[in-house]
Amino acid sequence: MCKLYTNSSLRKDFVLSAFNINAKNNDDIYIASAFFTDSKIVEELLLKGCNIELIVRLGFPTSPHALKALIKNNSINIRFYTSNSFHPKLYIFGNHHALIGSANLTYTGITSNQEVMIEVDSENEVFEDSTFLFKQYWDEAQVLTVDVLKKYEIIYNKNKEILNSLRKMDSDIIEKIGSHNFNNINHGEKTKGFQDKYIENYQRDYQISKQAFSKILDIYNDFPRKTENTEIPLRLEVDSFLSYVREEYAYTEIWSETELGWNESKIQLVKKHISEWLNTDWYHFDDIIVNKNYPLIQRIFGSEISIKEAGYDDIMDAFLVIHSFENRFRFSKGGIETLIRNFKEANELDKVKRSMTHLLHGKGDIVVRMYDLIYNPYYKLHSFGRSNVQELVGWINNLDYPVINGRTSKVLRYYGFDVPVYN
Known part of the structure; x- marks a missing residue:
């Protein structure tokens, strides 16, 4: 069955009405829209408990301010393209309805245009x-990081008053x-090198893992802390819970x-495990991490000065x-002394x-710095x-990035998250 929406006052078929009707509580919603200018539209969906994957094009009139309002919300992942050939308007509501047509994710697009x-x-x-097409878009889109958004905001502010310079803005x-x-709109462009591909793929993988970790973190926030030492970041306590x-x-x-x-059912399972964990003596966390390891690693690596000294x-x-x-x-004959x-x-x-x-205190995107430590001979x-x-x-980070390793990724997978699993 199909239905038409045109924002007609006579027909009263506003696109916003389609959003309100089709967005059910706790739906997974998938949006690919070239332009995005109003965060309130998405915030209304988030208030319904929806999880959102959003793809936009970075270019006028997409608003950096609207993106900033959402980028730190754990219930939304944002990716982007920069080519002005990326022009879809696709909205998928859970596993039940989709909207396809001309309306961008702007207030006028869904109410008056x-x-x-x-x-x-x-x-x-x-x-x-449509769902297959969105997945193709999503898999090739780039993760919108805070660093990228800052760059875009500078360019946007420099160009927003000069409509005649939109082409310059795109360049x-x-x-x-x-x-x-997106793959079918690359017109003879230079093939990306290994570094670019690695960083892009890692950003995608890390975004997926970080969101899964945040779901566990959100549940954990409803429970009392296992340690009274508030200097221990909650992410490290949750990491120890995942080890348990x-x-x-x-x-x-x-x-x-x-x-x-x-x-x-998975949410209830996590709650059950957290309750058990909080009532279990876990020596490695209670004594080693809280009283020894975290103070030690913070003292040595906590600042540029401490590393220097x-x-x-x-x-x-x-x-x-x-x-x-x-x-x-374990792989060094002679044990730890030989390893050192x-x-x-x-x-x-x-x-x-x-x-x-x-790695720990440098400038720029953290994933790029991680790449440097893994592949750049200088680091x-x-x-x-x-x-x-x-x-x-x-x-060690000031942005609350979680520990993502083989142990945590396997537990996140155990809880049903489709995350990359590291060995």
């Missing part, structure tokens, strides 16, 4: 085609942020046997807090300090790989 929007239900074959965006197109679940429930390969899907032995003590790094001693000696011989102290300062350290880098960032 003369638009043509077709509503289809899930019985229509177009619905399935500025592509120059400063990059050319990001890994050992007690998601051990061996059981995590991979759980059916995918985040639903009410640290001795090599101090740095190695801090590295051994990292579970994935400390685990390496080999690391020192392979890495000059000045380079270690430079790399840690760049890359011997015997300090991807898992070590990811875990260290989870310990």
Whole structure:
């Protein structure tokens, strides 16, 4: 069955009405709109408990202010293209309805502009085609980070009063942020290099994992803290909770046997496990992390000055807090002493300090800095790989990025999240 919406006063078929009718409480909503200018439209959906995936084009009139109002909300993930060829208007409401047509995600687009929007239900074959198309858009779109949004805001503010310079604005965006197109609108553009592809893929993976972690964090917030030490970031307490679940429930390969899907039964399971965890003596968290590891790693890596003043032995003590790094001693004959000696011989102290300062306190996007530690010879350290880098960032950051490693990703998968699983 199809229905037409045109924003006609006579017909009273406003696109906004279609939003209100089709957006059910707790729906997953998928939006691909070239232009986005009004965050209130999306905020109304979030108030219904909806989870949203939003794709926009960075270019006039898409508003950086509207994007800023949403980017830190854990219930919405935002991705983008920069090509002016990206021009869809596609809205998918759960698994039941879709709107397709001409209306952008702007206030006038859904309330007053003369638009043509077709509503289809899930019985229509177009619905399935639309969901498949959105997934294609989503998989190739770039993650909107705070750093990218800041760059876009500067360009937008510089150009917003000069309508005749819109083409210049588009070229500025592509120059400063990059050319990001859906695959079928790349017209003879230069193939991206390994670094660009890695960073883009990692940003997508990290966004998925971070959102899954935030769902657990939101539930955990309804419970009392396990520790009275409020200096311990909640994300590290939740990370220890996930370690508990890994050992007690998601051990061996059981995590991979759980059916995918985040639903009410999974929410209740998480609540049950949190209650058990809070009433369980967990020595590694209660004594080691709270009283020893976090104060130690914060003292050594907590600031640029502390890194500069640290001795090599101090740095190695801090590295051994990292579970994935400390685990390496199993592969070193002679145990931890050999691991430490080999690391020192392979890495000059000045380079270690430079790399840690760049990773933990440098400028620019954190994922780019993580890439540098893993692949850039100027920063890359011997015997300090991807898992070590990811875990260290989870310990030391001001943006509340969680620890994402093999242990946490397997537990998130156990709870039904379709996250990348790291070994």
